[in-house]
Amino acid sequence: xxxxxxxxxxxxxFVLGTVCTVRLMExxxxxxxxxAFSRLRTIEDRMSANRDxxxxxxxxxxxxxxxxxxxxxxxxxxxxxxxxARLTNGAFDPSVGPLVKLWNIGSGDEKVxxxxxxxxxxxxxxWRQIVLDTTTRTVFLKKPGMALDxxxxxxxxxxxxxxxxxxxxxxxxxxxxxxxxxxxxxxxxDKSSWRIGIQNPESERGExxxxxxxxxxxxxxxxxxxxxFIENGKRYHHIMSTQTGFPVDNDLISVSIVSKSSIDADAxxxxxxxLGIEKGMEFLKQFPDTYAIFIDKDHNVxxxxxxxxxxxxxxxxxxYAEKCYC
Ligand code: AMP
Ligand code: MG
Numbered sequence: 001x002x003x004x005x006x007x008x009x010x011x012x013x014f015v016l017g018t019v020c021t022v023r024l025m026e027x028x029x030x031x032x033x034x035x036a037f038s039r040l041r042t043i044e045d046r047m048s049a050n051r052d053x054x055x056x057x058x059x060x061x062x063x064x065x066x067x068x069x070x071x072x073x074x075x076x077x078x079x080x081x082x083x084x085a086r087l088t089n090g091a092f093d094p095s096v097g098p099l100v101k102l103w104n105i106g107s108g109d110e111k112v113x114x115x116x117x118x119x120x121x122x123x124x125x126x127w128r129q130i131v132l133d134t135t136t137r138t139v140f141l142k143k144p145g146m147a148l149d150x151x152x153x154x155x156x157x158x159x160x161x162x163x164x165x166x167x168x169x170x171x172x173x174x175x176x177x178x179x180x181x182x183x184x185x186x187x188x189x190d191k192s193s194w195r196i197g198i199q200n201p202e203s204e205r206g207e208x209x210x211x212x213x214x215x216x217x218x219x220x221x222x223x224x225x226x227x228x229f230i231e232n233g234k235r236y237h238h239i240m241s242t243q244t245g246f247p248v249d250n251d252l253i254s255v256s257i258v259s260k261s262s263i264d265a266d267a268x269x270x271x272x273x274x275l276g277i278e279k280g281m282e283f284l285k286q287f288p289d290t291y292a293i294f295i296d297k298d299h300n301v302x303x304x305x306x307x308x309x310x311x312x313x314x315x316x317x318x319x320y321a322e323k324c325y326c
Contacts, residue, residue: 002037008023008024008025009023009024009028009029009030009033010022010023010024010033011033011034011036011037013037013040015037015040015041015044016040016043016044016048016154016155016158016178016179017044017048017050017151017179018155018178018179018180019179020037020040020176020177020178020179021175021176021177022036022037022162022174022175022176022177023174023175023176023177024171024173024174025172025173025174025175025188025189026171026172026173026174026186026189027169027170027171027172027173027174027186028166028169028170028171028174029169031169032165032166032169032171035165035169036162036165036166036176039158039161039162039165040158040162040178042073043073043154043157043158043161046070046071046073046074047073047074047077047150047154049097049100049101049147049148049149049150049151055068055070055071055074055139056074056148056149056150058070059139059140059141059148060097060141060146060147060148062140062141063141063142063143063144063145063146063147064141064142064143064144064145064146065144066140067131067133067136067138067139067140068138068139068140069136069137069138070137070138070139072137073157074139075132075134075137075139076157077150077153077154077157077263078094078130078132078139078148078150079132080153080157080263080267081094081150081152081153081267082094082127082130082132084153084267084268084271085127086127087271087283087286088271088274088275088283090126090127090242091242091271091274091275091279092152092267092270092271092274093125093126093127093242094127094130094148094149094150094152094153095124095125095126095127095129095130095141095146095147095148095149096125096149096152096240096242097125097146097147097148097149098120098121098122098124098125098145098146098147099118099121099122099125099240099242099245100147100149100151100238100240101121101147102117102118102121103236103238103240103247105227105228105229105236105237105238105247106227106238110229110231110236111229111231112231112236118245118246119245121245122242122244122245124143124145124146124147125146125242126143126146129141129142129143129146130142130146130148151238152222152239152266152267152270153263153266153267153270154266155178155179155181155220155262155266156181156218156220156261156262156263156264156265156266156267157262157263157266158178158262159176159178159181159183159218159262159263159266160183160261160262160263162176162183163176163183163185163262166185166186171185171186172186172187173185173186173187173188173189174186180199180221180226181218181219181220181221181262181265181266182196182218182219182220183217183218183262184196184216184217184218185216186216187215187216193213193214193215194213194214194215194216194217195211195212195213196211196212196213196217196219197210197211197212198210198211198212198219198221198254198256198293198311199221199223199225199254200315201223201224201225201253201254201295202225202253207315208314208315209295209301209313209314209315209318210293210301210311210312210313210314210315210318211311211312211314212256212258212293212310212311213310213311213312214258214310216260217258217259217260217310218258218259218260218261218262218265219256219257219258219265220256220257220259220262220265220266220268220269221254221255221256221257221269222239222254222255222269222270222272222273223237223253223254223255224237224239224247224252224253224254225237225253225254226238228247235247239270239273239274240274241274242274248273248274250276251296251297251298252273252276252277252294252295252296252297253295253296253297254273254294254295255269255272255273255280255292255293255294255295256269256292256293257269257272257290257291257292258290258291258292258293258307258310258311259287259289259290259291260289264287264290265290268284268287268290268292271283272284272292272294277294277296277302277325280292280294281302281304281325284304291303291304291306291307291309291310291311292304292307293307293311295318296321299317299318299319300318300319300320300321300322301313301318301319301320301321302320302321302323302325303320303324303325303326304325304326305325305326306326307326308326
């Protein structure tokens, strides 16, 4: 059950597959928190790939058969995801469902699937076979066996939706933390900048390698440490290459995005992770006021142009890479 911490007006609950906290620092009431969490649960009910009655599961069950009408929420998030699929040429692909299900990373008893199964699942991943009809608000997956998975973008959408609720409730200052997708809202009472820690990908949760400091913003990280298993000394994590059918293997351990829009930051963190440093930096140029921080296995930190204005490195075992994109 959700726990309410009355002294500081914050609420924590397990939603969207993760621990979510909303902390009101100035303005708002318990009703604000109730509305925020009920919104989170609605989004989960509609977009989870693990609930039989969600929009997403219904679309998946009807793959190759017929279009399914979905809620406005779900339609919007799928449209956004498709936009990123188009822009990244399928590096980001919301039809990654068959690979996600096959690998089942995070389930507890994972092993590397047989190659034939990986190839078969990979063949079903193709964003071009997703048909959206705006007039009927339906979604159709053309091939049987195809499946949507919005795990790379739904939390970002959810954070933006809570932002709207905070605005409606005239909240002046708040922190939204959806399992490490952090959104700081409004301004702090003392008017100082917000500070958001970037998780050290190789240590305990809550240990930061650096700090992002700015006004209202969202910081979203995609990392190999979120969900993974180890087999024969090799790490298999949850961000899939739609090219190989295996987890992306490009020396990155995390990518963080700083932005005003959480849905974009969420999609971008995953997309840039898949694209890698070179292509990712190039890709990011089309997004103004959006910064990226890439971390590789050798503890090099790569900043996108302008990111140095908001990011400060703290952990001495990391260093700025020789190659600069700034
Ligand atoms: P994130 O933590 O935001 O980077 O999202 C990772 C999640 O997105 C995974 O757990 C999958 O559910 C899904 N996913 C994995 N690979 C991809 C991909 N290439 N494109 C889109 N979504 C993906
Ligand atoms: Mg993401």
